[in-house]
Amino acid sequence: MDTSGTISCDDELRHWPTDEARARAVQDRLRPYVCLDESGPELGFEGTVVGVDVAYDDERDVVAAAAVALDARTLAVIDEATAVGRVAFPYVPGLLAFREIPTVLDALGRLARTPDLVVCDGYGRAHPRRFGLASHLGVLTGLPTIGVAKNPFTFRYEPPGPDRGATSSLVDDSGPALSGAPTDGEEVGRALRTQKGVKPVFVSVGHRIDLDGACAHTLRLAPKYRLPETTRAADSLCRRALAGV
């Protein structure tokens, strides 16, 4: 595998790790493939923004994933897909991707057309090893991805201004944990106020987009509610899919 200097999604799935140490090793191995020097799709581009999310039934060890494609201009739903699978990994903070991605990939593959941008529940670069769910999904699919989380995890931030669109830096103060570059105090994402007077969401870059673009798209996707319409639609659909199993 990986004899061409690129990633094979199928190979990664075939060698999915089963313990924490190997999962962290996978993150360290794939992190160099994250692309941070593309600006991403234009705001209001012609194409689809796809939201993905999963729901669990721990009793039966079942996970349901949903992928919902919205028209990037009108935010109208134009396609939906679901997939059901077995939980592939326990919940461990920092290793969420290994629990969710296999079934999410299955759902994404059932869409009629390839997404132009994918919005994930959780983090991208805002991650202990700079390789959260959104980055992982981006590297495996090659698609531009962003992470929109509902909580700041362990990262520090100042509350953004009260108005819609206000932002503040999400900073990693854990120190230079990664080999090499000094990352202490680095901005790993942003707190973004999507609705006036409402708790912000936490946006970070996944793959092939910059932080400004990730925030701009997130704000545009949340014209009425705190969470992006992509997330709301995917959350609703995966819950219905789980209930139907």
Added chain:
DNA sequence: GCGACAG
């Protein structure tokens, strides 16, 4: 040792 900890 203790608390914190995306979903």
Added chain:
DNA sequence: ATCTTGTCGC
């Protein structure tokens, strides 16, 4: 994530 009643508001 999931467990869960009522309640306030458009």
